[in-house]
Structures are given as C-alpha cells and as structure tokens.
Amino acid sequence: MTLRELTCVVCPNGCPLKIVCTEDDPPRVESVEGHLCPRGIRWARQEVEAPQRTIASSVLVTEGEMPLASVRTDRPIPLEKIPPVMEEIRKVVLPAPLALGDVVLRNPAGTDCAVIVTRGVECCDRR
Amino acid sequence: MNFEEHDLVIIGGGPAGLAAAISAWEAGCRDILLVERDRMLGGILNQCIHDGFGLHTFKEALSGPEYAARYIEKLRDTGVEVLKQTMVLHLGEDRVLYLASRGSHRTLRARGVILAMGCRERPRGAISIPGTRPSGIFTAGAAQHLMNLENIMVGKRVCILGSGDIGLIMARRMTLEGASVAGVFEILPYSSGLSRNIQQCLNDYDIPLHLGTTVQKIHGSRRLEGVTVAQVGPDRCPLAGSERFVPCDTLLLSVGLIPENELSRDASISLDPQTNGPLVNSSFMTRVPGIFACGNVLHVHDLVDYVSQEAEEAGRCAAAWIGSPEGCAGDSILVLPGEGVRYTLPQKISSSGNTTLSLRVAAPCRNRSVTVRSGNRIVARKSLVHLHPAEMIRIPLEAKSLSGVHELEVVLQ
Numbered sequence: 001m002t003l004r005e006l007t008c009v010v011c012p013n014g015c016p017l018k019i020v021c022t023e024d025d026p027p028r029v030e031s032v033e034g035h036l037c038p039r040g041i042r043w044a045r046q047e048v049e050a051p052q053r054t055i056a057s058s059v060l061v062t063e064g065e066m067p068l069a070s071v072r073t074d075r076p077i078p079l080e081k082i083p084p085v086m087e088e089i090r091k092v093v094l095p096a097p098l099a100l101g102d103v104v105l106r107n108p109a110g111t112d113c114a115v116i117v118t119r120g121v122e123c124c125d126r127r
Numbered sequence: 128m129n130f131e132e133h134d135l136v137i138i139g140g141g142p143a144g145l146a147a148a149i150s151a152w153e154a155g156c157r158d159i160l161l162v163e164r165d166r167m168l169g170g171i172l173n174q175c176i177h178d179g180f181g182l183h184t185f186k187e188a189l190s191g192p193e194y195a196a197r198y199i200e201k202l203r204d205t206g207v208e209v210l211k212q213t214m215v216l217h218l219g220e221d222r223v224l225y226l227a228s229r230g231s232h233r234t235l236r237a238r239g240v241i242l243a244m245g246c247r248e249r250p251r252g253a254i255s256i257p258g259t260r261p262s263g264i265f266t267a268g269a270a271q272h273l274m275n276l277e278n279i280m281v282g283k284r285v286c287i288l289g290s291g292d293i294g295l296i297m298a299r300r301m302t303l304e305g306a307s308v309a310g311v312f313e314i315l316p317y318s319s320g321l322s323r324n325i326q327q328c329l330n331d332y333d334i335p336l337h338l339g340t341t342v343q344k345i346h347g348s349r350r351l352e353g354v355t356v357a358q359v360g361p362d363r364c365p366l367a368g369s370e371r372f373v374p375c376d377t378l379l380l381s382v383g384l385i386p387e388n389e390l391s392r393d394a395s396i397s398l399d400p401q402t403n404g405p406l407v408n409s410s411f412m413t414r415v416p417g418i419f420a421c422g423n424v425l426h427v428h429d430l431v432d433y434v435s436q437e438a439e440e441a442g443r444c445a446a447a448w449i450g451s452p453e454g455c456a457g458d459s460i461l462v463l464p465g466e467g468v469r470y471t472l473p474q475k476i477s478s479s480g481n482t483t484l485s486l487r488v489a490a491p492c493r494n495r496s497v498t499v500r501s502g503n504r505i506v507a508r509k510s511l512v513h514l515h516p517a518e519m520i521r522i523p524l525e526a527k528s529l530s531g532v533h534e535l536e537v538v539l540q
Contacts, residue, residue: 007322014322014513036512053327054178056190057303058275067278070176072190079331086303100196118176119192 001030006047008040019044026050052076056118057089059104064096064121071104073113084109096123131235134158134449136224138215138390139243141170142431143422143438145198147241150442152205156449159207160237162226164214168202169195170245171268172431174275177296179323183432194431218390220415239417239449241441242391242405246384246423248293254382256288258345261352267293267381271300280304282377286354287311288342290318290325292429292517294381299328301379308334309373312356314341314363317491319517321429342378343370351376384427394418401470402426408458409476410444411437416452419445426472426485429519433485460532467539468497469516478529484522486537491515497522498540501532514539 001020008015017034021027032044046052054076058068077085088108098104098121105115135156137144140163148161167173172180175191182188185197202209213228222240226233248266265273265281271293273279285301287294290313298308311329316339318325329336337356343365344355353374357365386404388396396405396413404425405413412419421441422434458475462484471486484499484507496510497520506528511520522537 006326009321009323009326012511012513012518014515051331053331054188055303056177058176058278060278066276068276070190070192070275072176072178082303082331100193118190119173119196 002027004048006044008035008043010039010043015040017044019048021048051079053079053082055082055085057086059089059092059094061098061121062093062095063123064098065124066121069094069098069104069117069121070119071115072118073111074116075113077111077113081109081111085111085113085115089115096121130223131233133160133235133237135160135239135241135445136222136235136237137161137241137243138218138224139163139170139245139422139424140165140168140209140211141243141245141422142172142195142198142434143245143424143441144170144241144243145195145202146435146438147243147419147421147442147445148207149198149201149205150439151241151446152207152442154443154446156446157206159205160235161202161207161209162213162215163209163211166212168199168209168211174268174272175296176275177300180431183430184435191431198435215390218394218418220395222394222417237417239419239445241438241445242388242396242413242418242420242424243422243438244387244390244424246386246427248380249383249385251380253385254380256342256345258354259347261345261347261350263347263351263376264345264378264380267291267297267379270377270379271297274300274304280306282306282375284309284375285377285379286342286356286373286375287379287381289313289381289383290315290320290336290338291381291383292320292324294379295320295324295328297379297381298334299332302332302334306377308332309375310335310337310356312337312340312342314339314359317515321517341365345378346372351378354378384423386424386427388424391420391424396420399470399472399474401464402472404472406474407472409473409480409482410448410458411441411473412444412448417448419448426470429517433519433521437485460529460535462535462537465536465538467492467495468537471537476524476529476535478526478532480526482524482526484524484537486520486522487516487518488514488520488539489516492539495539497537499524499535499537501535504532506532506535 004019020030056072085108102117172191172195178188180194217225343357358369405420421438469487499507
C-alpha cells in the first residue's frame with residue numbers, strides 16, 4: 001500500500017486528499033480521506049487509477065501569416081499517451097489556411113481523440 | 128482645436144476590451160472605437176494555448192485563442208470600429224487621446240474611455256538578482272510568446288523562478304517540446320499557482336517544486352550557464368550554507384504581474400497602492416469622470432472568466448454614463464480591507480445598486496469566513512473551505528443591505 005496526497009481540483013474547495021492505493025500498475029484506490037463530498041472520491045479514483053489530460057501544442061504551418069497554428073486534443077486522453085501523441089503532433093506540417101476547429105490528426109497513438117486547431121492561420125499575402 | 132469625436136474609446140483589445148466593447152454596444156452605445164496595439168485582437172489569450180479557459184462562462188475547457196475567438200466573433204456582429212496596430216500614446220484628463228500607427232497619427236476626444244490595457248510581467252530588474260547579464264533569461268510570458276507564436280525554442284535546460292501560473296504552464300510546455308526543466312524555485316513557503324497547475328504541469332512530468340528557495344546568483348558570460356539557488360529564512364533572506372549550483376541555459380521568471388497604468392498616470396488617475404490599478408467605484412469609473420477601467424489593468428485576475436464579467440459590467444456602466452452622466456449612481460460608501468485581506472475592489476461603492484466585491488486574502492488558510500461589516504453590523508458573509516492569495520474571492524452585496532452605511536470593512540474571521 002502507498003499513500004498519495006493530492007489536492008482535489010473538482011471545485012474551489014481544493015480538499016487535501018489522503019489516498020491509500022495498491023502498488024499495482026495501474027494502482028487501485030483502497031481508501032480516500034479528506035474529501036468534503038462524493039465527487040472527491042470519484043476524482044481520486046480517476047486521478048490515481050486512470051489519469052486523463054487534455055494536451056495542447058502547435059503544428060507547423062507553411063505559407064501562413066504565422067508559422068504556427070495552436071492545437072489541442074478535443075477530449076482528455078490517458079496521461080501515459082501524452083508522449084506518443086506529442087510525437088505525432090510534432091510531425092504535422094500543414095499548408096495555410098487553417099480554420100479554428102479543423103482536424104489535423106485523428107486517433108493519434110490509438111487514442112479516441114482528434115487533434116483540432118484552436119487558432120486559425122490565414123495565408124500570408126504575397127505582394 | 129477641432130478634434131475627431133467619439134462616444135466611447137476602449138484602450139486594449141484583449142479579453143477585457145473585447146467584453147467591454149460588446150456590452151457597451153449591447154447597452155445602446157453606437158459610436159465605439161476599440162484600439163489595439165497588436166496586429167490581432169485577443170491580447171495575451173493568443174499565446175495561452177493550454178486549456179482551462181471559459182469553465183465558468185461557457186462550461187467548457189477552451190484554449191486561450193478559442194476563448195478569444197468567441198468574443199471576436201461576437202464583436203463582428205456589432206458596429207464597433209476596431210483599430211489594430213495602433214498605440215495610444217497619451218490620454219488626458221479631458222479624455223483627449225493621441226493615437227499612433229504606422230505612418231499616421233490621430234488626435235481625438237472621447238465622451239467616455241475604458242482602460243483595458245492589461246498588465247505586464249515583472250522583469251529581472253524588478254527583483255534585483257545579482258550576477259552577470261547573459262542571454263537566456265526570459266520572463267515566462269515572453270518565452271511563451273516566442274514558443275507559441277514565433278516558433279522559437281528558447282532553451283534546452285531550464286530553471287524557473289516563481290511558481291505563478293504562467294511559470295507552471297511553461298514548465299509543462301518546455302518539457303513537451305523536448306527541454307528538460309531542472310526545477311521551479313519559489314521564495315514563498317507556498318506556491319502562488321493554482322493546485323490544478325501544480326498537479327498537471329509539474330507532478331505529471333516529475334518536475335520538482337522547491338518552496339522557500341530563490342535564485343541568488345546568475346552565472347555565464349554570453350549565454351546563461353547556471354544559477355545559484357539558496358533556501359531562504361522567514362525574512363526571505365538566503366540562508367548561508369544552503370547554496371547550490373544548478374546548471375541551466377535558460378531561466379524563466381514568473382515573479383508577478385504589474386497592471387500597465389502609464390496612460391492612467393498621464394490622465395492623473397489615482398491608483399491604489401495595493402492593486403497597482405486605478406481606484407474605482409461600483410460603476411468601474413476611476414476618480415476622473417468618464418474614464419473607466421476593467422480587467423488586469425485594474426487588478427490582476429487569476430481567471431479570464433472574471434475579467435470578462437467585470438469588463439461587461441464596465442462596458443454597461445460606461446454606456447449608461449455616456450447616455451446620462453447625471454443619472455449614474457454615486458459612490459458614497461468607502462470599502463476598506465481589514466484583518467487578513469490584501470485588497471478589496473471597488474474601493475468605493477454606491478448604495479443604490481447591487482455590487483460584487485472582489486478581494487484577495489493575505490495568506491493561505493482554511494475554513495475561514497470573509498465578513499463585510501459596517502461597525503458591528505454584518506452586511507455580507509461568505510464561508511470558504513480553501514482560501515489562497517492566488518485565488519480571487521467574489522462576494523455579492525445587495526443594495527438593500529447597504530442603506531445608511533457610510534463605510535465598510537472586509538475582514539477574515
């Protein structure tokens with residue numbers, strides 16, 4: 001058994017949680033203390049057993065008014081998938097124009113997410 | 128002199144300026160000029176590509192550019208005139224503005240002005256770190272701009288001084304882009320960033336956070352070669368014998384934000400030494416009639432959602448004032464921060480309408496209540512489990528609870 005101390009981030013109360021979990025990989029939550037409401041337990045389970053994150057980065061754009069378009073995953077992905085997903089994002093090079101919401105990658109690294117553009121890039125005006 | 132005249136000029140096209148422009152338009156003001164010095168609207172949101180914006184307003188975790196786009200799109204449906212790549216060089220008490228853009232210059236007079244210039248980062252000079260002056264030292268936001276907008280990677284091995292949110296966000300960003308972050312050093316005994324960012328930007332990537340530690344010296348001649356860090360005592364002075372050398376080629380500073388009030392000073396607007404922003408009343412009007420302020424130029428916010436809300440209110444109030452200056456609420460009640468409270472805003476309020484007080488506590492604590500009182504009479508109280516200087520607290524006050532009140536004190540109990 002190991003003890004993990006995490007601050008619950010579900011709401012502004014920021015409960016300091018003491019979470020006892022197994023040493024398996026992934027670990028399993030045995031008990032939670034310090035939460036003020038049941039959402040704390042659910043959050044602790046998710047965070048310890050299968051943590052998920054939305055990840056943001058940029059992709060290279062050719063012939064655009066700017067060199068980069070910012071992107072993010074359209075939903076949280078498992079924490080351990082961040083490095084392989086970043087690896088795929090890094091390979092993307094796209095010609096302008098790109099519009100907000102354009103999909104630049106589907107199911108990177110076998111996840112169920114899409115990587116979408118969060119700031120559009122117009123073509124550069126060549127004069 | 129004959130000036131070009133406008134009803135309302137808004138200085139700054141970031142989240143505050145955008146929300147203020149839209150709400151002033153919706154409140155009936157039909158002659159609005161929005162002045163932005165950058166080539167695009169959205170301000171600092173454009174470089175904040177991480178998610179977490181808009182949780183209050185849109186119930187979604189948007190990135191900065193997406194949050195800005197919602198407002199920019201809405202602005203397009205209005206008749207607000209937008210001037211980009213234009214700088215306001217001077218603002219007078221008489222609401223005369225000098226504007227400069229490439230190859231042109233304009234002077235105009237506004238019936239109302241909204242200050243929405245935002246804030247800037249404290250640089251190395253403001254915290255006086257001894258040592259040499261090599262390249263490789265950036266404020267966290269400058270590094271964020273270079274990486275996220277210009278595609279310039281600023282370094283390979285990074286130390287971060289200060290645990291403000293921008294520093295934490297950059298620790299993750301640099302790691303994801305292949306740099307190694309040796310550590311985040313915070314002089315205070317607690318982090319000044321949000322708990323979520325400590326977890327998701329540092330812990331997720333095994334980046335150590337050293338509390339009660341500061342950068343004592345900078346080494347390197349052309350490029351940064353490393354920093355000496357040291358633990359500090361309760362007086363925040365380095366403890367002899369605790370120094371150690373950390374090799375790095377890049378130092379990011381995330382050591383606080385300063386509201387950008389040069390124009391406000393030009394216009395002889397009184398500033399609050401606690402917020403470093405203008406003193407305002409419940410209409411967000413400064414001490415100079417017709418000049419309003421909102422967003423980070425007024426006080427530094429932790430959530431953009433609150434900036435937008437505040438700016439919407441300021442926009443509405445400015446439109447109302449332009450329509451009828453006499454009909455606007457007075458500001459008869461002085462609000463003072465008391466025990467345990469760093470600042471409160473607005474500094475003066477009126478008893479004729481509902482108001483929301485914004486405030487910050489002086490130090491982190493748990494299970495306390497913020498009490499707004501007039502002598503022994505309690506006007507409002509909010510009990511909170513978790514209180515932190517990094518997290519702004521907002522308390523609504525009802526007009527009917529303020530009758531007969533001349534002064535309010537806000538204390539922690």
